[in-house]
Amino acid sequence: MNRPLVDGFGRVHRDLRISVTDRCNFRCGYCMPAEGLDWLPRGDLLTFEEIERVARLLVERHGIDSIRLTGGEPTLRANLPELVRLLAALDVDLALTTNGATLRVLAPRLRAAGLRRINVSLDSLYPERFAELTLRDDLPRVLDGIDAALEVGFDPVKVNVVVMRGVNDDELVDFARFGRERGVVVRFIEFMPLDADEAWSDRSVVGQDEIVSAIHAAFPLEPVERSSAPATRFRYADGGGEIGVVASVTRKFCDTCDRVRLTADGQFRNCLFAVDEFDLRGVLRSGAGDDELSSVLAGAVAAKWAGHGIGHVDFIRPARSMSQIGG
Ligand code: SAM
Ligand code: SF4
Numbered sequence: 001m002n003r004p005l006v007d008g009f010g011r012v013h014r015d016l017r018i019s020v021t022d023r024c025n026f027r028c029g030y031c032m033p034a035e036g037l038d039w040l041p042r043g044d045l046l047t048f049e050e051i052e053r054v055a056r057l058l059v060e061r062h063g064i065d066s067i068r069l070t071g072g073e074p075t076l077r078a079n080l081p082e083l084v085r086l087l088a089a090l091d092v093d094l095a096l097t098t099n100g101a102t103l104r105v106l107a108p109r110l111r112a113a114g115l116r117r118i119n120v121s122l123d124s125l126y127p128e129r130f131a132e133l134t135l136r137d138d139l140p141r142v143l144d145g146i147d148a149a150l151e152v153g154f155d156p157v158k159v160n161v162v163v164m165r166g167v168n169d170d171e172l173v174d175f176a177r178f179g180r181e182r183g184v185v186v187r188f189i190e191f192m193p194l195d196a197d198e199a200w201s202d203r204s205v206v207g208q209d210e211i212v213s214a215i216h217a218a219f220p221l222e223p224v225e226r227s228s229a230p231a232t233r234f235r236y237a238d239g240g241g242e243i244g245v246v247a248s249v250t251r252k253f254c255d256t257c258d259r260v261r262l263t264a265d266g267q268f269r270n271c272l273f274a275v276d277e278f279d280l281r282g283v284l285r286s287g288a289g290d291d292e293l294s295s296v297l298a299g300a301v302a303a304k305w306a307g308h309g310i311g312h313v314d315f316i317r318p319a320r321s322m323s324q325i326g327g
Pocket of ligand 2: 099323
């Protein structure tokens, strides 16, 4: 490593999220409009070779030590295990975030390709509510996908729950129980203003304090020391595992954020909420060498702002929704 990715505030970036597709078979309202989006033309997507080149450069020259594959729904990208195999060869902690619907089939292949950690998004344990939220009647498949991931040895399996007021905030304790019984880490995520339908309001956010106190009343919790990871961790006092809360809204963690993003169409983003992107695909396809690519990456991080302003009058939503940016 010869050039850490440092921004103007001294924050060193080590965590890379790579979106491998903008397509999705679900329509979670907080992420994508019900009618779907116009998918990117195939030629606009970075190839596996291009993704691997950028990832390798970021790992070997710039100190990235953690990569998460996401989307859209990453399991819809053809031959995903092949990309996993390429990235697992790098010296990084590699994980995948998925809606879980295809894991019964894919989990063994992903594991064999070298993936160790998996995160499954799941926002309701009620079949009808799940179908309303995702516009797919797939709760049994997702639950079976979580079992499949556990069976082939993914460790940990984490379940991400976006908590929305009046939608699923009555399921906090049910999710805690689910995590304890299945041996998975449940992470509760505060609802962020990245929904395509722009229905978000601060009243729809259920904050960390409320989440933790509801669960603590049923299963007493104690805090785990904070790391640079976005989730604040709590363990069950009786040793029954742990939960995480990603409090991007009520406890914004921009001061310690170490994450950069690569979208499926090769745009490099220095913040989830950034309004500007850096056209890496253009640079890659212009025949640029590694030094030129490195300068673009380092310059993009150097240009990072102090943080998002959710809740402030001057907050500007990014032009693309979560499924297009890569959550
Ligand atoms: N399709 C995969 C999935 O659902 O896990 C990966 C992509 S999805 C965009 C990544 C994560 O972003 C999911 O955990 C999802 O719940 C979360 N997410 C999407 N929109 C969100 C929002 N408006 N606020 C908070 N989290 C959101
Ligand atoms: Fe698809 Fe994931 Fe967005 Fe749901 S959260 S619409 S599964 S990309």
